[in-house]
Amino acid sequence: NIGIRRRLRRFFRRDGRALIFAMDHGFEHGPEDFTEVWEHVNPRVILKKVIRAGVDGVMLLPGIARVSGDVLNPNVGLMVKLTSKTNLRPKEDQFLQSPLGFVEDAIKLGADAVAATVYWGSPYEDIMMKQFAEVASIAHDFGLPVVQFSYPRGPYINEKYGKKEDYRVVMYGARAAAEMGADMIKTYWTGSKETFAKVVDAAAGVPVLLSGGAKAKNPLEFLKVVYEVIEAGGAGAVVGRNIFQRENPEPMIKAILRVIHRNEEPEEAAKA
Ligand code: FBP
Numbered sequence: 548n549i550g551i552r553r554r555l556r557r558f559f560r561r562d563g564r565a566l567i568f569a570m571d572h573g574f575e576h577g578p579e580d581f582t583e584v585w586e587h588v589n590p591r592v593i594l595k596k597v598i599r600a601g602v603d604g605v606m607l608l609p610g611i612a613r614v615s616g617d618v619l620n621p622n623v624g625l626m627v628k629l630t631s632k633t634n635l636r637p638k639e640d641q642f643l644q645s646p647l648g649f650v651e652d653a654i655k656l657g658a659d660a661v662a663a664t665v666y667w668g669s670p671y672e673d674i675m676m677k678q679f680a681e682v683a684s685i686a687h688d689f690g691l692p693v694v695q696f697s698y699p700r701g702p703y704i705n706e707k708y709g710k711k712e713d714y715r716v717v718m719y720g721a722r723a724a725a726e727m728g729a730d731m732i733k734t735y736w737t738g739s740k741e742t743f744a745k746v747v748d749a750a751a752g753v754p755v756l757l758s759g760g761a762k763a764k765n766p767l768e769f770l771k772v773v774y775e776v777i778e779a780g781g782a783g784a785v786v787g788r789n790i791f792q793r794e795n796p797e798p799m800i801k802a803i804l805r806v807i808h809r810n811e812e813p814e815e816a817a818k819a
Contacts, residue, residue: 550690551730557624557659558604558731559754559782564807566800567604567626568597569759569787574608574631574647583792593791594618600800604659606694606785609648612656626694627653628662629682630675642669642701646678650685660731661686662694667720669701676727683728692730696758697721699735711735714742718749725753733758733785736772743779754782762792766799770813773806783807 558565570590572580581588590611595618597605604624607615612627619625629652630644644664653661663682665675683693697720699711708716714737724732732755737743747755757776763769769789776784784803790796805816 548687548690551687551692554624554659554690555692555730558626560603560808562808563754563782564777565603565624565756565783566803566807567606567624567756567783567785568594568602568790568800569606569785570594570611570791571606571608571628571631572787572791573611574633577634580788581791584794587791590615591618593796596796597790597800598623600797601804602800603783606662609652609656612653612658616656624659625657626660626662627656627658628664628696629653630663630678642666643671644675644678650682650689650691653686654689654691658691660692660694662696662733664696664698665720665724665727666698666700667723668699668704668707668716670703672701679727679729687728693728694731694733695724695727695729697724697729697732697734698758712737714738714745717742718746721746721753721755722749722751725749725751729753731756731782736760736776740775740779743776743781747780755780756782757784757786759784759786759789762788766802767813767817769799770802770806770817773803774813777807777810 587593598620606626629648632644663679665679686693699716699720704711712735717735717737721732802816805811
């Protein structure tokens with residue numbers, strides 16, 4: 548599908564890799580995620596900074612995409628996520644994401660891709676599969692790529708695998724995402740290059756991107772993970788907290804870009 552291929556190029560450079568800035572946290576975790584650097588609670592402020600620093604794409608929920616239209620540089624890919632959940636829900640309902648927008652809304656916003664989460668192994672897996680299938684079917688009709696946030700999660704995963712980042716279950720989730728027709732997969736770090744390479748293999752050619760995770764103790768620690776993701780054949784990273792929870796996100800973004808697009812060693816990238 549030529550539309551899907553062209554739109555994927557809005558995110559991926561010629562090397563087939565991308566750094567995408569994630570900012571759905573105001574909904575998914577609550578605005579307190581931004582309080583470390585208070586001015587970043589204003590989406591326009593942080594978006595201007597990350598775009599100036601050179602990210603390849605941004606991932607937003609529909610409402611923030613709508614009010615930030617004028618700051619979104621047209622050279623930066625726009626991914627609109629169509630499912631989420633709040634942190635306000637009871638604990639037992641945290642393993643479900645719900646629709647908060649529709650593919651047609653994302654198209655009106657000029658999205659280059661849409662995204663939805665599946666918590667594989669959750670008691671609500673069936674609901675999220677249906678949501679993803681519906682988003683994928685409509686988006687593909689319009690030539691729009693679909694990104695799956697493939698996150699194994701829930702009591703059964705903990706019971707069987709001990710932790711949600713166990714490569715065996717991350718690999719399963721990535722393959723399940725590929726089987727569902729995802730054009731891009733975002734998933735957890737499995738802890739090593741060797742295990743992440745297995746996740747990449749299981750994804751059967753669909754690009755696999757790292758999901759950033761909580762802010763690392765220092766930039767070097769995070770750059771080492773990104774370096775191993777690239778070494779493992781990963782297609783880049785979708786990063787939120789490790790960028791917006793820093794007072795000055797620019798050096799971090801530039802360092803991540805050097806690791807992703809220039810294969811620079813993390814120590815070197817951190818120094819530059
Ligand atoms: P981070 O780089 O901050 O981890 O962002 C990626 C992301 O998937 C966000 O899109 C989302 O809001 C958050 O992580 C969810 O984190 P968790 O599911 O671990 O609470």
